[in-house]
Amino acid sequence: MPKRxxxxxxxIGFVTTLSVPSEGSVGLTGxxxxxxxxxxxxxxxxxxxxxxxxPEACIGKDIRIDYDYCKxxxxxxxxxxxxxxxxxxxxxxx
Amino acid sequence: xxxxxxxxxxxxxxxxxxxxxxxxxxxxxxxxxALGRNTILSVIASCTSVFQSPFPVSALDLPTLNMAFATxxxxxxxxxxxADRLVxxxxxxxxxxxxxxxxxxxxxxIGIQALSGAAERxxxxxxxxxxxxxxxxxxxxxxxxxxxxxxTTNTTRGKGEWRKDVxxxxxAHGIPYVATASLAYPTDMFRKFARAKEIKGTRYIEIQAxxxxxxxxPSSHTIKVARLAVQSGMWMLYEHENxxxxxxxxxxxxxxxxxxLVPVEEYLxxxxxxxxxxxxxxxxxxxxxxQERINHVFExxxxxxxxxxHIMDIELAPPR
Amino acid sequence: MRLVETxxxxxxxxxxxxxxxxxxxxxxxxxxxVIEEISRFIDEGEMDCExxxxxxxxxxxxxxxxxxxxxxxxxxxxxAHGLAYMHELLHWAAGIRLPMVMVNxxxxxxPGWNIxxxxxxxxxxxxxxxxxxxxxxxxxxxxxxxxxxxxxxxxKVNLPVMVCYDAIFLSHNYMQVEVPDQETVxxxxxxFRSLWSLDLEHPLTHGSVIYPDDYEEVRxxxxxxxxxxxxxxxxxxEEYREKVGGxxxxxxxxxxxxxxxHALVAMGxxxxxxxxxxxxxxxxxxxxxxVRVRSYRPFPAEELAAFLAxxxxxxxxxxxxxxxxxxxxxxxxxxxLYGRGGVSVYDIVTGLGGxxxxxxxxxxxxxxxxxxGLEPRTTWPSVRINEHHLLSKRGVEGLRGKxxxx
Numbered sequence: 001m002p003k004r005x006x007x008x009x010x011x012i013g014f015v016t017t018l019s020v021p022s023e024g025s026v027g028l029t030g031x032x033x034x035x036x037x038x039x040x041x042x043x044x045x046x047x048x049x050x051x052x053x054x055p056e057a058c059i060g061k062d063i064r065i066d067y068d069y070c071k072x073x074x075x076x077x078x079x080x081x082x083x084x085x086x087x088x089x090x091x092x093x094x
Numbered sequence: 095x096x097x098x099x100x101x102x103x104x105x106x107x108x109x110x111x112x113x114x115x116x117x118x119x120x121x122x123x124x125x126x127x128a129l130g131r132n133t134i135l136s137v138i139a140s141c142t143s144v145f146q147s148p149f150p151v152s153a154l155d156l157p158t159l160n161m162a163f164a165t166x167x168x169x170x171x172x173x174x175x176x177a178d179r180l181v182x183x184x185x186x187x188x189x190x191x192x193x194x195x196x197x198x199x200x201x202x203x204i205g206i207q208a209l210s211g212a213a214e215r216x217x218x219x220x221x222x223x224x225x226x227x228x229x230x231x232x233x234x235x236x237x238x239x240x241x242x243x244x245x246t247t248n249t250t251r252g253k254g255e256w257r258k259d260v261x262x263x264x265x266a267h268g269i270p271y272v273a274t275a276s277l278a279y280p281t282d283m284f285r286k287f288a289r290a291k292e293i294k295g296t297r298y299i300e301i302q303a304x305x306x307x308x309x310x311x312p313s314s315h316t317i318k319v320a321r322l323a324v325q326s327g328m329w330m331l332y333e334h335e336n337x338x339x340x341x342x343x344x345x346x347x348x349x350x351x352x353x354x355l356v357p358v359e360e361y362l363x364x365x366x367x368x369x370x371x372x373x374x375x376x377x378x379x380x381x382x383x384x385q386e387r388i389n390h391v392f393e394x395x396x397x398x399x400x401x402x403x404h405i406m407d408i409e410l411a412p413p414r
Numbered sequence: 415m416r417l418v419e420t421x422x423x424x425x426x427x428x429x430x431x432x433x434x435x436x437x438x439x440x441x442x443x444x445x446x447x448v449i450e451e452i453s454r455f456i457d458e459g460e461m462d463c464e465x466x467x468x469x470x471x472x473x474x475x476x477x478x479x480x481x482x483x484x485x486x487x488x489x490x491x492x493x494a495h496g497l498a499y500m501h502e503l504l505h506w507a508a509g510i511r512l513p514m515v516m517v518n519x520x521x522x523x524x525p526g527w528n529i530x531x532x533x534x535x536x537x538x539x540x541x542x543x544x545x546x547x548x549x550x551x552x553x554x555x556x557x558x559x560x561x562x563x564x565x566x567x568x569x570k571v572n573l574p575v576m577v578c579y580d581a582i583f584l585s586h587n588y589m590q591v592e593v594p595d596q597e598t599v600x601x602x603x604x605x606f607r608s609l610w611s612l613d614l615e616h617p618l619t620h621g622s623v624i625y626p627d628d629y630e631e632v633r634x635x636x637x638x639x640x641x642x643x644x645x646x647x648x649x650x651x652e653e654y655r656e657k658v659g660g661x662x663x664x665x666x667x668x669x670x671x672x673x674x675x676h677a678l679v680a681m682g683x684x685x686x687x688x689x690x691x692x693x694x695x696x697x698x699x700x701x702x703x704x705v706r707v708r709s710y711r712p713f714p715a716e717e718l719a720a721f722l723a724x725x726x727x728x729x730x731x732x733x734x735x736x737x738x739x740x741x742x743x744x745x746x747x748x749x750x751l752y753g754r755g756g757v758s759v760y761d762i763v764t765g766l767g768g769x770x771x772x773x774x775x776x777x778x779x780x781x782x783x784x785x786x787g788l789e790p791r792t793t794w795p796s797v798r799i800n801e802h803h804l805l806s807k808r809g810v811e812g813l814r815g816k817x818x819x820x
Contacts, residue, residue, distance in 0.1 A: 024109030025147030074314030168473030172480025211469030
């Protein structure tokens, strides 16, 4: 949580249902995943469709996938016009 | 605007409670990018109330007021009037965009009175209905936006009525801007939000939001189903400003004859909620009824388009 | 400045002097004059304020919550069905912990349509988390609205306040009031403050999903806010008396209680009638006094117990009914006295739907109570069932089962 926001929350000295903007507001949602997107950088032409279609903002404009939060919905692989992303079964986490 | 020119900043933070493949969060990302930080948000009871994540944290990085189901339009009127006061007093340098984010239940059904009232008062705000065509938050019951023949948990053999068209109801209010959008056409959606942001008064944008668990398709197909909806004519893209409707993106291409309508069957087959139209046996009657309606609408629009071109030709012809 | 005005116009003056900046309201008889007068003030440039002519009371409350959330002093006014229609959002307004003030003109609920006074509407809103101040005069309406903002905006409270006054008796009758000047009110009521607002610099989300692990604390905080309001209401009343002038009691308002053996307990405009009854009873040798409940929420349990516990008799006048139980004020007075003293408590439910409550009726029942001749439960002394009330006497009973009267 950015510092600025934490301070704002602390200034509210009574109990009410105020929530602070945070990444990972329900934790590391990468744990929801069964299939994981894998990017073939050779094929990618940086058209940015995966970036804008991702419902969880897990692909950067540099086409880096954030595996901490990627829920594995598969939209990026389905929509990639170059077939540069494939969904593979995730290795079982320890 | 091209995708690479879209702002990079995310005002919807990753790691939210949204389902895999959620159309609501996908729509929010594009909307927030177009509207930017100077926005006050009110979320009306809907899936968004939940997928923003529970107290004491939030995936929404805008000042946000969650409000009760039937309040969208009225909440905007309060926010907007207060913002006007703050601008008048110099507390705010410029008026923020007032954004109300509601689902189809909160728009078509329980909230239509407040929305209509705000539109009649021409409250200065953008109302967004992300329309997943059912009460998805409560487990997929029918709404006024559920299409004919679609399964929901309380229309188990398919809805018997046709959906109403709130975007057209909003056009009838004579507000400055009405637009429809699709997740599959993000540049079209972004442009419409950017246009809406420039205008004062009530602006209404409705986004079709194909819902994987509610419509029963795999989470990877959200965009595909959204695209099929436009290509088949089940969802139409347009904007209405100054008394004139302009069809856009995929819908415009069909009307202008650059692409053909995809048979609606393809759209219906992509979703489990229409499965009973194909199994155990094909329901020719209902599939036919749906196709016929679409054909009628597009034949009329295509004819009008051709007539306009023809008339233009006559007008532009040099005098003899 | 001295005015002779209706209670409704006086309420509009209260909002004006409190420097309200956003008003959202929907017309309902008998509240309409409040919003008519406010829009006149605005149109004539006497009040710098946004008026939102909403399309329903539900929307009136939603808009008020939203404008308060933006950090702007907000006001609304309603009555009866309007209050019932916004009930969902009364809870929301209190739960959101933002200051705001609304006037409710106490009126009966349908069916049939009845625009006259009783307290059924207000008392049905009892458990929403709003502070409720009940007025007994035009001057008290004006003074209470100004005080209400002070109470509502106190950092220890942060809860909405409903200023309630009786339909027709107060809303429409003309009475003389002393209107303080703006500078005097400004010395009493500082500019708007709230503990949070929708702030572009510090984006926070209000009112998302909250789990059982956290919800109870939120409700406890509201409970504490109302507990804190007890002191704040007293301070506000005292300071108002000093800085502006005018005093109508704090949580309660007592009349001739110093040497009383018996007491009447009432709320709202009937207190004036009850004062006359007290004087009359005194003349007849019954040492009655009157305790008027001014703050219904927070309920003045301690104050009432202090006044009533040492007495022989207390008779409550209820202007509403909790169906299946008894007069609601009666229940609460008894609860306040539980385990304290041996006072016998009686209750009359009367004056529903605007029926006149005369001092004779009050006195007559008070004597019966003092002499032990009144049943120790809710009684309905003014009910008189006439022939035209009865289906059987009107020849329409036979129509039942035949598709109704046509």
